[in-house]
Amino acid sequence: MARIVTFFIMLVFWVLISGMFDAFHLGVGVIxxxxxxxxxxxLLFYGHPDLLWVRDIFKVLAYFPWLFYQIVLSSLEITxxxxxxxxxxxxxxRLVRFRTRLRNTMARVTLAQSIxxxxxxxxxxxxxxxxxxxxxxxKAAEGLPGEMETRxxxxxxxx
Amino acid sequence: xxxxxxxxxxxxxxxxxxxxxxxxxxxxxPDFYSRLHAAGKCxxxxxxxxxxxxxxxxxxxxxxxxxxxxxxxxxxxxILLIILFVYVATPAATHAITKAAFIVxxxxxxxxxxxx
Numbered sequence: 001m002a003r004i005v006t007f008f009i010m011l012v013f014w015v016l017i018s019g020m021f022d023a024f025h026l027g028v029g030v031i032x033x034x035x036x037x038x039x040x041x042x043l044l045f046y047g048h049p050d051l052l053w054v055r056d057i058f059k060v061l062a063y064f065p066w067l068f069y070q071i072v073l074s075s076l077e078i079t080x081x082x083x084x085x086x087x088x089x090x091x092x093x094r095l096v097r098f099r100t101r102l103r104n105t106m107a108r109v110t111l112a113q114s115i116x117x118x119x120x121x122x123x124x125x126x127x128x129x130x131x132x133x134x135x136x137x138x139k140a141a142e143g144l145p146g147e148m149e150t151r152x153x154x155x156x157x158x159x
Numbered sequence: 160x161x162x163x164x165x166x167x168x169x170x171x172x173x174x175x176x177x178x179x180x181x182x183x184x185x186x187x188x189p190d191f192y193s194r195l196h197a198a199g200k201c202x203x204x205x206x207x208x209x210x211x212x213x214x215x216x217x218x219x220x221x222x223x224x225x226x227x228x229x230x231x232x233x234x235x236x237x238i239l240l241i242i243l244f245v246y247v248a249t250p251a252a253t254h255a256i257t258k259a260a261f262i263v264x265x266x267x268x269x270x271x272x273x274x275x
Contacts, residue, residue: 078184082183083183124254
């Protein structure tokens with residue numbers, strides 16, 4: 001099942017990227033997608049039982065707009081800090097360590113990526129369930145892990 | 160100018176603005192780690208804005224009867240895919256650089272170091 005779904009996703013991707021609709025290019029595409037589907041079908045739906053991934057994809061899609069909203073908000077904050085005349089008084093860099101309650105590897109990586117994407121915080125290290133985050137301001141440090149973890153848990157964790 | 164052109168212009172302007180903020184941030188921040196903030200972060204928003212502008216500009220006069228228009232739409236979708244890849248690649252790179260600096264042992268700039 002995972003093989004078939006991977007194959008079709010790859011095929012749609014191929015057609016979208018190549019834009020050639022003659023027999024040769026489509027044939028090469030089908031062969032390539034077959035090979036990818038056979039060899040790495042377990043990468044796309046890592047550890048997922050069949051068919052539950054449809055629901056998961058929609059949950060992840062629902063998470064993206066919120067992430068973008070956060071990126072916009074915190075970009076504006078960084079803009080304010082960068083342009084402030086007495087910048088060194090506002091920023092207060094620190095290392096924050098916290099434990100996450102996310103169990104899924106994919107969810108943890110998503111959390112790490114999201115933390116780094118939102119300005120003000122960078123994930124320095126992630127080992128097991130312990131995150132080391134470098135925060136630029138105290139406000140950014142206090143916001144961790146906070147709502148982001150809850151949202152990711154809702155999007156990627158299965159209860 | 161049509162409305163789409165105005166939207167594209169505004170988006171591009173905002174994109175350039177945030178790129179500029181990133182550059183200024185690299186110059187102004189006190190140490191390696193905080194500079195990475197400016198370098199890797201504003202880019203996420205700035206490149207999104209710029210790429211959306213380019214994708215919009217590419218389909219500005221869409222006509223569903225022309226094959227050329229559909230081809231342009233496909234190219235625009237590709238440009239939007241770049242955003243997704245930027246979102247995956249940028250944090251990974253920033254994280255890798257930060258971790259490398261941390262292992263090498265670069266000391267973070269601290270505010271209260273003098274008081275201790």
